[in-house]
Amino acid sequence: MSWDISLTFFILFSTIALFIWDRFQMELVALMAVLALCLSGIITPSEAVSGFGQSIVVMIAALFVVGEALFRTGVAASVGNLLLKVGGDSESRLLLILMPAVALISAFMSSTGAVALFIPIVISIARRANIPLASLMMPLAFASLMGGMLTLIGTPPNIVVSGQLEQVGLAGFSFFDFTPVGLIVLFVGTLYMLTIGRWLLNKLGGGDSLQEQVTLKQMAERYGVVEHLHSLRIKPGSTLIGQTVTSAGLRTHFEVTVFAIRRKERLLSSMMPVLSSTEMAMHDELLVFGRREDVERLCGYKSLSYRGFAESERDEMAQQFGVVEVMPKPDSHLIGKTLKQARFRDRFKLSVIGIRRGIENVETEYRTTPITGGDSLLLCGDWQYIEKLSKQHDLVVLNTPAEKSVAPAHREMAPIALGVLGLMLCLMVSGAVSSLTAVLLAAILMILTGCLKMDEAYKSLNPASLIIIAAMLPLAGAMEKSGALALVVNGLLELLEGRSPLLVCAGLFLFTTVFSQFISNTATTVLVAPVALASAQGLGLNPEPLLMTVAIAASTAFATPIASPVNTLVMTPGGYRFKDFVKVGVPLQLVTLVLTLIFVPIFFTF
Known part of the structure; x- marks a missing residue:
């Protein structure tokens, strides 16, 4: 084993240990890992910062902007309303609707894009149903990963294994060859998140409960x-x-x-x-x-x-109307007047729907009841007029509900935002332009059309997620450049030689899923797919089940927050730690392994 390989492994395992220790912020640990690789000479300075220019990082940043525009215009809230009407405020029913919906979208477009678009929707749902975000964010990420198992274009590893078949003169996988096993994994995975996964998530106690502020x-x-x-x-x-x-x-x-x-x-x-x-x-x-x-x-x-x-x-x-609790200032001209005399609605564009005097509610006709000092008024009306209350001198705002923070600021632009989203999805699915081009176009259109202001676009970016993703990409490159990954692959090939088909599949699955937790699942698949093909040829087996196993395993990035950009995206809003993904994700990986060993040989015989 060369010095570069040993040092790369040391940096990799040290990074993982620091992630698990949870003493430092994850983005700081990721930057420390890149710096260590650069100082050791394993990668060059230009390679160290290359992750920040990768298309995946730019695309995620643009998707943050698109997602924020959907949030600000009320599109996200409208989709959330639709899901709430079907699922109510039941966490189980919402998961039963949310996970298949996200998986279906992820089957035809980037799972990262699907999650970025659904995050504001899930936040809206969580706020209205009073469900902790920790209970919804991880299922959202896992559903998008399982959605990648459903079609040929669901995730790049699927295309890689199909191309491996074509390179040796065999027919590649068709568009829906992945669907039967993928649907089974999605069905069982959803049941897992509704039962064991939900129980584990509730034990975490993390995430925003969204109940600190009165509703x-x-x-x-x-x-x-x-x-x-x-x-x-x-x-x-x-x-x-x-x-x-x-x-x-x-x-x-x-x-x-x-x-x-x-x-x-x-x-x-x-x-x-x-x-x-x-x-x-x-x-x-x-x-x-x-x-x-x-x-x-x-x-x-x-x-x-x-x-x-x-x-x-x-x-x-x-979404559009809310309430606010206010109190007249001691020198307010409202004191001593009735609401009718003060022309309250004409002046503030808000309706008084309740008056509280001390600890008692005023039960009489309060439109004709003089306002006294110390009265608190409950006002109802458009959020834009509630916002203006802080700029006038007669009233002090005592309390605003939690819904105010998610009220869309540009709801009149909702049809345009929806049109831009539709254009983006059509361009991505049709392949008319690259996914990056489609997303960048959508982000720019959201700003140019007024769906989002420039300062709102800046605020929508999640720097922690972007830094972690950009910093971990050079680490994956270092594994390949130093020969560390090739060393492990060759060892796996020797270990599997002469074994039974199911043991070979199990070995390929475990190797692929473990390394996919720390480096790109596409890079892992590129290296493991030839091993699967060589194993099939050496054992005289049909290579399809082995390559299908590798593709499924590459999508089981459930065990770490750095395994996939979708996990990184949900980590902050879900309030998760590194070990939370291990607790919930590893059992799901084992479940997927069992399902793969049972059903892949049924649909693709050895």
């Missing part, structure tokens, strides 16, 4: 106004059709406040704010605040149908 619903419950929220639909022939809320006199005559209108023809978010010029139309759904008896009286007089107020409507409403 919109909790604030409404505190003021006792949850039962005053209603949804009404305008029937054909209603006298409200063509009228504005002001001209209809709903507050004056019925003491009912309309704070939002849902209109069916609007794309994505059908919620719209109520302005003085907004005319009501047939089949509009009015989201109103008022006592039940007043609302029923309004329905009878104005030909409206009562629909209640479902949880899903509250979640959708929170």
